[in-house]
Amino acid sequence: MRHERLVLTLLWREPLAGLRSMRRRDLAWIGLGGSALFAYAVADIVVALQAGAATLRHAWPLWTFGLPGALLGLGGLAGNLLARLCLSRAFAPFLKALPLSLVQRRRMAAVAACALGIPIVVLVAATIGFGCFVIAKPLAPVWGLGAAILFGAGFCATAVLHLRSARDPVRIGNSELARDPGGHRPLLGPFDRAAPAWLSSWAWGLPAGRVTLSWRLVGAAMLFGLVAVVAASISLVRHDAVPAAMVALTGGVLVFMLSARFHPLGSPVLRTAPLGFARAWLRLARLPLQLSVAYFLLPAGAALAAEPSAWAMPLASGFWLMVLNGAYAVFAAYFMTAPFVAALSFLGAIAYTSYESLEYGRTVVIGFAALVLFLWYRAQRRYRHG
Amino acid sequence: MDSSVHPAEILAVRGLSAGYGGRAVVSGIDLSLNRGDILGLLGANGSGKSTLLKAITGQIPPLSGSVNVNGADLASAAERAKFGFGLAIDPSDLPVALTGRQYLQLVGSIRGCAEDDWPGVNVAERLGLKPWIDRAIAHYSLGTRAKIAIAAALLGAPPLLILDESLNGLDPLAAFEVKRIILALASSGRHAVIISTHVVESVPGLCNRAVLLADGRIARDWQPWHLAEAGQMPGAFEAEVMRALTVQATDG
Numbered sequence: 001m002r003h004e005r006l007v008l009t010l011l012w013r014e015p016l017a018g019l020r021s022m023r024r025r026d027l028a029w030i031g032l033g034g035s036a037l038f039a040y041a042v043a044d045i046v047v048a049l050q051a052g053a054a055t056l057r058h059a060w061p062l063w064t065f066g067l068p069g070a071l072l073g074l075g076g077l078a079g080n081l082l083a084r085l086c087l088s089r090a091f092a093p094f095l096k097a098l099p100l101s102l103v104q105r106r107r108m109a110a111v112a113a114c115a116l117g118i119p120i121v122v123l124v125a126a127t128i129g130f131g132c133f134v135i136a137k138p139l140a141p142v143w144g145l146g147a148a149i150l151f152g153a154g155f156c157a158t159a160v161l162h163l164r165s166a167r168d169p170v171r172i173g174n175s176e177l178a179r180d181p182g183g184h185r186p187l188l189g190p191f192d193r194a195a196p197a198w199l200s201s202w203a204w205g206l207p208a209g210r211v212t213l214s215w216r217l218v219g220a221a222m223l224f225g226l227v228a229v230v231a232a233s234i235s236l237v238r239h240d241a242v243p244a245a246m247v248a249l250t251g252g253v254l255v256f257m258l259s260a261r262f263h264p265l266g267s268p269v270l271r272t273a274p275l276g277f278a279r280a281w282l283r284l285a286r287l288p289l290q291l292s293v294a295y296f297l298l299p300a301g302a303a304l305a306a307e308p309s310a311w312a313m314p315l316a317s318g319f320w321l322m323v324l325n326g327a328y329a330v331f332a333a334y335f336m337t338a339p340f341v342a343a344l345s346f347l348g349a350i351a352y353t354s355y356e357s358l359e360y361g362r363t364v365v366i367g368f369a370a371l372v373l374f375l376w377y378r379a380q381r382r383y384r385h386g
Numbered sequence: 387m388d389s390s391v392h393p394a395e396i397l398a399v400r401g402l403s404a405g406y407g408g409r410a411v412v413s414g415i416d417l418s419l420n421r422g423d424i425l426g427l428l429g430a431n432g433s434g435k436s437t438l439l440k441a442i443t444g445q446i447p448p449l450s451g452s453v454n455v456n457g458a459d460l461a462s463a464a465e466r467a468k469f470g471f472g473l474a475i476d477p478s479d480l481p482v483a484l485t486g487r488q489y490l491q492l493v494g495s496i497r498g499c500a501e502d503d504w505p506g507v508n509v510a511e512r513l514g515l516k517p518w519i520d521r522a523i524a525h526y527s528l529g530t531r532a533k534i535a536i537a538a539a540l541l542g543a544p545p546l547l548i549l550d551e552s553l554n555g556l557d558p559l560a561a562f563e564v565k566r567i568i569l570a571l572a573s574s575g576r577h578a579v580i581i582s583t584h585v586v587e588s589v590p591g592l593c594n595r596a597v598l599l600a601d602g603r604i605a606r607d608w609q610p611w612h613l614a615e616a617g618q619m620p621g622a623f624e625a626e627v628m629r630a631l632t633v634q635a636t637d638g
């Protein structure tokens with residue numbers, strides 16, 4: 001087939017076009033700054049690995065369950081994401097009119113997923129092999145090979161599953177849009193009428209502002225509800241505020257992260273309207289924040305009831321919920337069209353800040369705050385100037 | 387408020403250069419629009435029409451020069467300047483999940499007016515939007531999307547209306563109605579309109595001014611008396627524009 005590399009070519013051209021459209025000064029900043037940061041991170045990890053080499057070498061649960069499980073899971077996640085990406089290009093609207101069958105489109109996506117997956121597997125093998133070499137683990141190359149096999153297995157399993165089950169998203173999208181649920185009023189109406197009206201419905205892509213129940217939505221609601229109830233029960237039975245307060249905080253942040261969408265900030269509809277960035281940003285964060293606080297209240301209330309003398313704990317959880325939600329809202333506004341990248345970057349930044357603050361104390365938090373301010377500034381600038 | 391701006395002047399563009407990635411696509415643009423003006427913006431593909439309109443509407447920053455809308459500087463008082471114009475959004479940029487009514491409510495709530503606060507006429511009715519208004523924009527054809535974009539641009543009766551090739555997808559009746567609305571707005575003496583178009587023959591009958599962009603610069607400028615004169619002889623204005631375009635293409 002002549003065009004089986006079409007998806008790969010499309011995916012290759014996207015970053016190239018992005019690089020070409022950037023200024024040389026910005027490219028130099030990213031190249032030099034990114035390389036320096038990467039080199040520092042590698043050096044830091046090597047030092048940390050060497051410091052804990054003896055412990056790591058003999059931590060058998062890590063080598064028997066932890067690492068293989070993590071590699072399988074990460075491989076599965078990478079396979080799923082890459083297959084989705086490749087399929088989205090294989091079914092791109094501008095390819096809709098081309099005489100390509102479903103099988104041909106799947107094959108194009110598979111070729112691209114395979115071509116992109118192989119370097120990732122090699123990278124994982126090299127990383128694990130190098131890590132084993134640093135901590136002087138015997139048979140480091142074999143561990144690298146094993147890591148590649150496990151990661152590759154997870155990658156292939158989810159990628160093949162996703163590619164095989166793919167249907168034509170263009171046709172599915174059209175048929176979903178064709179279903180007009182008319183008749184009943186938008187459920188979100190009373191919550192989404194503040195100026196600018198219907199902004200959250202737009203951000204969430206709710207057809208005509210109506211919430212349609214799906215297995216994913218019901219499953220997530222049940223899972224979050226169950227975790228809140230279990231944590232609240234544990235706290236009440238043990239008279240200990242910690243479990244419920246922790247679930248209130250983490251659950252609240254997760255609800256916010258899963259529901260916050262900021263892509264309308266990139267639309268000319270808002271950018272050419274007499275509406276400032278801060279107002280648009282706050283309005284987009286409003287409903288996700290209400291959901292997050294609503295989730296927070298049940299376990300936080302249980303924490304307070306379980307141990308009234310520890311009232312400061314749910315209060316502190318509430319404070320940190322606001323701080324973390326605010327920080328994530330800035331990340332999500334910066335990566336407005338890629339919520340997954342926003343979540344990954346936010347969690348990465350939080351994890352890195354926590355790790356470094358163990359070594360350098362709380363001053364590292366200032367660095368995190370500076371990063372949030374920088375992202376806010378860039379997102380605001382892009383909203384104003386494109 | 388800039389003291390050099392005459393109250394009748396709705397748009398003042400001075401020495402504007404704008405482009406992408408630090409490279410200018412349009413440069414040295416000087417343009418002034420008064421109430422009652424209908425400006426036809428002409429030019430070949432890639433001549434810089436859309437880039438100029440993006441710079442005027444604050445979607446890209448100017449590399450140099452200034453844009454002043456209804457007395458407010460776009461750089462220092464962006465929100466006040468944006469109150470001064472209504473832009474018909476490109477159909478592909480509309481929020482497809484919302485219904486037409488919800489989109490009008492969204493724009494109306496930002497501009498601080500009702501969803502049907504149009505200048506003098508019921509635009510939805512005149513453009514035949516009524517049967518579609520409560521359906522998701524995703525269901526709309528290109529022409530219906532252009533209609534809802536024009537209807538939203540007119541909400542709150544902004545002094546300056548900007549249409550970037552918005553007349554292209556309209557059916558003849560809707561195009562006729564939009565032209566009537568534009569003429570009524572301009573004759574009221576409170577509004578000005580910019581229409582970027584490739585339909586050169588429609589310019590003398592609709593616009594009282596026209597500029598031709600070539601290689602990012604204003605290559606020709608037609609004043610009202612000149613356009614009126616050209617409009618009297620069928621095909622004269624079209625022939626003049628084609629000549630100018632051919633000369634530009636040959637020089638280029």
